[in-house]
Amino acid sequence: MDPLRPGRRGFLAAAAATAVGAATSVPTAAADTGATAWPPGPGQRLRPQEPDAELRGILARIDQHRIEATIRRLVAFGTRHTLSSQTDPLRGIGAARDWILAQMQEIAATSGGAMTAQAQSYVQGVSSRIPTPTVITNLVATITGSTSPERVYVVTGHYDSRVSDVMNFTSDAPGADDDGSGVAVVLEMARVLATHRPKATIVLAAVAGEEQGLFGSGHMAQLFKAAGTDVQGMFTNDIVGSSRGDDGTRDPHTIRLFAEGVPTAETPAQAAVRLAIGGEGDSPSRQLARFVTNVASGAATGMTVRVIYRRDRYLRGGDHIPFLQQGYPAGRFTEPRENFAHQHQDTRVENGVQFGDLAEFCEFDFIQRVARVNAAAIWSLANGPGTPRGALLLDGQLTNTTTLTWQASAEPGLAGYEVVWREATEPDWTHGLMAGNVTSFTVNLAKDNVFFGVRAVDTAGRRSPVAFPMPSP
Helix, strand or coil: CCCCCCCHHHHHHHHHHHCCCCCCCCCCCCCCCCCCCCCCCCCEECCCCCCCHHHHHHHHHCCHHHHHHHHHHHHCCCECCCCCCCCCCCCCHHHHHHHHHHHHHHHHCCCCCCEEEEEEEEEECCECCECCCEEEEEEEEEECCCCEEEEEEEEEEECCCCCCCCCCCCCCECCHHHHHHHHHHHHHHHHHHCCCCCCEEEEEEEECCHHHHCHHHHHHHHHHHHCCCEEEEEEEECCCCCCECCCCCECCCEEEEECCCCCCCCCHHHHHHHHHCCHHHCCHHHHHHHHHHHHHCECCCCEEEEEECCCCCCCCCCCCHHHHHCCCCEEEEECCCCCHHHHHCCCEEECCEEECCHHHCCCHHHHHHHHHHHHHHHHHHHHCCCCCCCCEECCCCCCCCEEEECCCCCCCCEEEEEEEEEECCCCCCCEEEEEECCCEEEECCCCCCEEEEEEEEECCCCECCCECCEECC
16 A cells, blocks of 8 residues: 555544554664754753752742641631532631632732732532532632743642532531642642742632532633633642552652543544554643653652553542643642542531541641642743644655654744654653754654654743644645
């Protein structure tokens, strides 16, 4: 069969749809490409991006005692069930909502006008877990970017809680781990980042309605999409309170990051092409996850980010999913080994008094490290260049070289672009060549043997997430 005949793309897509699980033998590619690069030299082994002085200062300010105080205050509301009282000043989701918003407004007052805080509300109609129309309110702190405000990165935790019976809105549901821990991460990041000036916009939100059906995050994602917002990355922190599993084992220096493969928002035809070229491991969400391991694992955070190549855990889902459905790259942080008994009934509260040792369910030094991972990731994203757009791999001719093209960026401070690659069996990018401030580059490696990508580089050496090139149409 002539591989260049007009129907070859359709043949590849059809083959992928019927033989997704077929194994592929990948030859070893040479690290030294012999290509002329900018600066001159062969392909170089890639290294993690080290934090600069400003980021190191941000990470040092994250305070486990403030995190603990936040979680203890959230627990003291007794329940934060979506269907609980919205008017009681002491108990229920309304009291928690007002307290969180007040915290965000107090933090925003320290920002010199860079941060705003607002409540984002709508009425959710009747659904399987919403028996009557119910107001859902997200609390949103926004740090507007200084030079590229149109580029947006989002971090959330959900402040609603539940007991095992998801419709029981009267019993105590203090939700320290699920998900007071995630809200504490969001508020602590807001406090620390409020006085800094990221280049891109950072949105830090406590969302509601998660336990009843991801309603708050769904509303937020829809608003972003309707406004044409360029959300280039989103993370939810859901159940990040403890390193101790239900069998008693601990892994205090690991956090899981779930990242889907074939994008939820891709059409069947787009997904078929992705599968045909073996690109299911190279979705935008997985490039985002690889970026996190590059900037947020190691001594600066005290954590290893363990990427799970899966949208979420079995039988469950989190607030990143509505963002995936809108076509945004997104992932979920969650603790390394869950203790399911802690998530929905982790403490008992009577008349505002907490019974049981909250430290049994939340390790505040662990949550501090999780917050550092989030801060390292979101600050590096917002201060570096945006992900290149329109990346293509030119596959119209049979050659043993590879040419990539992409769209030029007008962002200030851009130094150029770096073409990266890895063996098809490698989980992350291993080698790269600086291509310069161009929109096309040829590497002396066969496109059949390795995976390629391209990322932007600014004048300070900060990298963007990698854009995976699809075959040229």
